Amino acid sequence: MAGNLLQRLADEVEDQPSILQRFAQAKIPKAPGSSIFVGAGDSYAAALLGFYASKGRCIALDPYSLASVPEIAEGLHVFFISASGMTSSNLLAAARVKRWAGETTALTARSDSRLAKNVDSVVNLPTNYVPKTPGLLSFSLSALAVLKIVGWDRDCDFAGMLERAKEERTALSLGKGTTYFLGNSLAYPAALYAAAKTYEFFGAKAHAEQLEEFSHLELFSLRKSDVVNTFSSFDRSGMARRLAHALAKEGYGSRVVSEQGASDIERFFHSVFVVQLWALRRSRELGLERPRFLASGARLALSDSMIY
Numbered sequence: 001m002a003g004n005l006l007q008r009l010a011d012e013v014e015d016q017p018s019i020l021q022r023f024a025q026a027k028i029p030k031a032p033g034s035s036i037f038v039g040a041g042d043s044y045a046a047a048l049l050g051f052y053a054s055k056g057r058c059i060a061l062d063p064y065s066l067a068s069v070p071e072i073a074e075g076l077h078v079f080f081i082s083a084s085g086m087t088s089s090n091l092l093a094a095a096r097v098k099r100w101a102g103e104t105t106a107l108t109a110r111s112d113s114r115l116a117k118n119v120d121s122v123v124n125l126p127t128n129y130v131p132k133t134p135g136l137l138s139f140s141l142s143a144l145a146v147l148k149i150v151g152w153d154r155d156c157d158f159a160g161m162l163e164r165a166k167e168e169r170t171a172l173s174l175g176k177g178t179t180y181f182l183g184n185s186l187a188y189p190a191a192l193y194a195a196a197k198t199y200e201f202f203g204a205k206a207h208a209e210q211l212e213e214f215s216h217l218e219l220f221s222l223r224k225s226d227v228v229n230t231f232s233s234f235d236r237s238g239m240a241r242r243l244a245h246a247l248a249k250e251g252y253g254s255r256v257v258s259e260q261g262a263s264d265i266e267r268f269f270h271s272v273f274v275v276q277l278w279a280l281r282r283s284r285e286l287g288l289e290r291p292r293f294l295a296s297g298a299r300l301a302l303s304d305s306m307i308y
Contacts (some may be wrong), residue, residue: 005290006283007131012137013276017158019126019267020144028123028148029105032077037146038058038063039081040089040307045192046081046142049268052186054150060308062288077103079149083129083138085113086308089262094118107145107240109138114266123149132300134277135201136292139193143272145267151153156265164260165273171257172278175227179204180218182243183271184211185234186264190271194229203292211239227253233267235259 012122035058037047047060063080066072067089078101082090085108094104094115104119110131116122125141135142167222171196173179179198191208198206209218211230222228228247230240257274261267283291294299 005081006280006288009134010122010134010280013162013273013280016140016273017162020140020158021182023126023141023144024148024153028145028150029121029161031079032102034058035077035079035149036061036066036073037079037081037088038066038093039086039142040050040064042193042196043061043081043142045189045196046077046139046146048077048192049143049186049189050146050150052189053068053147053152053264057229058150061062063087063093067093067096073097073101074132075100075102077101077105079107079146081107081142081146082113082115083109083125083127083135083142084131085110085115087115088308090115091118102294107142109141109189132294134197134279134293140269143189143268147268148303150190152265154263156263158269161261161266161270164274165270165277168257168274169239169277169281170262171255171274172229173200173227173253173255174202174204174282175225175253177205177223177225177227179206180214180228181206181208181231182211182214182228182240183208183231183234184239186268187231187271188233190204190231190233190268190275193272195277197275200293201279201283201288201291202286203296208292211235211243222247222252224251224253225257229255229257231271233255233257233259233261233271234264 037050039047051060105121106119106124109125181191181194195206195208232240247254260270
């Protein structure tokens, strides 16, 4: 079964356009004014997407932060993003905001999960949740649900964006040291997602950062064994390409994902598809039979004990 996992994931990516297109027609409640998106891991990247897509009208939090200060949710609609519906911090946060939040909703692939049973309403993500697999379709569906909730009911050529992404499946590179992913605005959640897939698929050190902040911070620890990948979407001043050119001139590894798409939603999904296709292609090149996190033994058990 392990040898078939990467092929199953590849098939899942190929099937995304039709599934996303159908889900785009689904009726999903809109965020009533200021709201909160809550998620951990991939779902935090989806939550952060809500912040940028709503132009700051909605905020993004990780569940433990909200559980620690539930008063933040006073009178607001809280959307919990969790494909599994089993993350313990989400359950804790959902319980603690009950007396504060105006309404709570779960975005989940498991309508029978504990999280789904502890909120006021559920948005079903149309995918079968499979434990211990990298979030590919589940992330794309979560991101699309968030965009619809903040009012982005625009058409998106998902099939076209996937085909364009196939032309850029070598646009990202894996460093021998740290692999950086940089993005601005809506590309920053895509960068966070890319870092997450790097940890999961390759067990490699990765870091996501905003384009501006990198030159203030991580640049001073950069080594020649590192690689800096930048997303050029949502980058009106062209900082991504300027930085990539400057780094290459000094002998540092750098790559740029181009801006593709006729709308912001298309530009975002193009970036996500590039990440997914790159992770699968690089895994095959490395001869991997499955994502490396599945073979991490005690660390995987430790992760499960903390998350669930």
